[in-house]
Amino acid sequence: MQPHTVHEKPTVFLVGAGPGDPELLTIKAVKAIAQATVLLVDDLVGRGVLAYAQPGARQIYVGKRGGCASTPQHFIEQLMIREARRGERVVRLKGGDPFIFGRGGEEAERLRAAGLEVEVVSGITAGLAATTSLGVPWTHRAHAHGVVLVTGHAHPGSSGPDWRSLAKTCVSARLTLVIYMGVALARCLQEELLAGGLPADTPVGVIQHASLPQQRHVVTTLDALALAIERECLGSPAVIIVGDVLRGLPTAQSCLSEKGQALA
Template structure:
């Protein structure tokens, strides 16, 4: 019997993968990787390793989750070392929990290798600390979309009134709804917001605005997925400490509106 490693590849910059994650890639017989995994990481795989793309696009799944689970189990039962390489962290909106359940139910040995999640890393690369003694003592990670046909699960009132910093994943298409719900449940329309596209990569772009004006700002700058949305007073610190975009493009780094 083989073994499966559920590995977080980090937010995009290949240098942000953990040492353990890189070691898993180097010894894997089979690697199943997602769309947002930097393919530079695959260059560390063995020459004879089998590479299987199973990434998902908005509205289109290259491989259904149930099929991914079956592949993991099938290859492990063949005695293979299998790496499931996922963008960010496997347990932060990465369906790693579902995959771990499937492996456990099938008696497959596995390990979880955490990765740096975009909610922290994209914000950091944009010069936004998600916590700060003067501005934020609480952070919430929130999914910006839900399963088709599901009931609303996000506790908007708790987010609006009880959380200092909100990091929203995969929320660009629902940004008008997110804005409306937060304002409706008590978040000030003047609350600072940043939207970070392609966080930690050379293509990174950041737009800042207020909760009231962020939808128009994103539309004007044509910001699309993959993007992180950061909401809270910590966003104001970007003007002082943004560093990555300044390093890459000094003249156009800050697209604040």
């Protein structure tokens, strides 16, 4: 990031802050954060990430959390446009990756329509950090030939994902299902995925605060998903992993044989 000249279009940087652990930031993200004069910070950005900001940078919190008061998206977009046109070096700092359930696509479209340049800096998405923290992959030649990323938080007015169809696809194509923002819908997800054909003993992991010191998780089976979440008092932000890749977890065999035993 360099200061704008009179011949340059103002630029806004959409930067992925990763899952929370500042050590998982990319070098490019650290450089962008360090050179920003204005940072628009999402609620899920780890506090340690902001240690890389310069002392004089303005940090504006524009959090969005399900069930909580949220900053209107239109206000965030207008703020980015206004500050960039004033010559500020603007960084929109997002948890995870800007283009994976981070509204980065919407914001890039709005900024470009306003005549601004947009540069996107990728970040490690929470779903990947969640499985990695357990020591298992998204894909595995013996267990999963691909991965599906899906949100459990439907757009207002939308019916949301067709969970039964997703279940059938995951069975037929041997896919890992990674569900963001789905904890509040756990019972519905459980019922719909079972109705779609996923076996009751399909391994499921729920990881809260992935990559952070306060991370907690449980590994269970699909038919015990909702009960396990309630028993362990898990909540947002959390990622739900569904699929046989979890069978590779060293402690999963004993856990799964006991139908929903928690893993600390």
